[in-house]
Amino acid sequence: MSEFLNSNQPKAFVLKSASNPSVTTGSSDTKIVLSTSSFEIWRSYIYDLCGIYFQDNKKYLLESRLLKRINYLKLNSFEEYLKFLKFNPQARTERRYLYEAITINETFFFRNQPQLDALTTKIFQETIEAKRKLGQKKIRIWSAASSSGEEAYSVAMVITDMIKPKFPDIEFEIIGTDINEDVLERARSGVYKEYAIRNTPAFFLKKYFRVEGMNYIIDPKLKNMVKFSFLNLYDDIKMRSMSNFDIVFCANVLIYFDVKSKVKVVSHLYNSLNRGGYLFIGYAETLHGISKAFKLESFPKTISYKKE
Structure with a gap:
């Protein structure tokens, strides 16, 4: 199966540190873990958006896909990314990239x-x-x-x-x-x-x-x-x-x-x-x-x- 993520996407948003606006926060080197409670919240959010339901055994899969966007946007947590999707002025654009991250597109001509x-x-x-x-x-x-x-x-x-x-x-x-x-x-x-x-x-x-x-x-x-x-x-x-x-x-x-x-x-x-x-x-x-x-x-x- 092929997961498609557009690596040439424009950077929709970069968070600035509250103490120093010139310094970005978040790092792809930082290990961010999707907690069980956060997984439940994310699962519900995605389900309400598009009906896709992540079973319990798909927690790691969801975590790895969301991390691509979290690291790209230089955010610090899954909770921060969820707030971005709900409240940021550019949330509608970012939802496009969320859909790309969580959907699988495996197809070819004359498949059936x-x-x-x-x-x-x-x-x-x-x-x-x-x-x-x-x-x-x-x-x-x-x-x-x-x-x-x-x-x-x-x-x-x-x-x-x-x-x-x-x-x-x-x-x-x-x-x-x-x-x-x-x-x-x-x-x-x-x-x-x-x-x-x-x-x-x-x-x-x-x-x-x-x-x-x-x-x-x-x-x-x-x-x-x-x-x-x-x-x-x-x-x-x-x-x-x-x-x-x-x-x-x-x-x-x-x-x-x-x-x-x-x-x-x-x-x-x-x-x-x-x-x-x-x-x-x-x-x-x-x-x-x-x-x-x-x-x-x-x-x-x-x-x-x-x-x-």
Whole structure:
């Protein structure tokens, strides 16, 4: 897994010593420990922000990630950093870096081929037929935790190559959202390293990427098919604005939530779908005990959840 921290971030804030304003306090050499009581407070704070729940056995993981920001800002304690996030005028900007520190972004192109196969062999045609009966011509797709865009662009590739030639009159809108601004910027740039393209079929790699040195640059036509924006899946107001989607991907996100958060987020995902729409989640995830609203649909080597 890859944790992404932007080492070129501007220094948002540096504390000054009360006795000597020219001297900064805090040091990366100082050993700062996250106490059990402070861990409980931080866990609650992060949970309220975005629904991510750090289990007791993840205390050290949270400590190590928060320390990156504490040392960068030259603060003296976890408590001081929490006050910064709550009360400092630059707290909103710093929360962006907090999200980058605590989220994991492991993804690559064509990560879940069976889901793409389900789209091309059944779901797209079924959805197009239903749209035409209603006199509609647009299919809306949402990558709800898009990370650096590989999932959304993979969908765009199969649409361009396998669906558009058969249904040239159908319009496709693809939206990618994430809580991590750093990975969203990379998604918008469309520039990737070899790791990201390692599972990409040779045909698609040759057709939709340009190689420049160590970089793989995605075709501008695909970039124009996908729009990326910030979204916190735990934000009720913003989530209610995500509506009228025919297909939603929310893979490898629910594993970071407790049951209460899962119920809340899945309810929003259900409401975001049109009737007859499909929800895809990750290999290791299930809606068992979370929602009974969907109908389980089986496909070769994968499943999906359908809103009826």
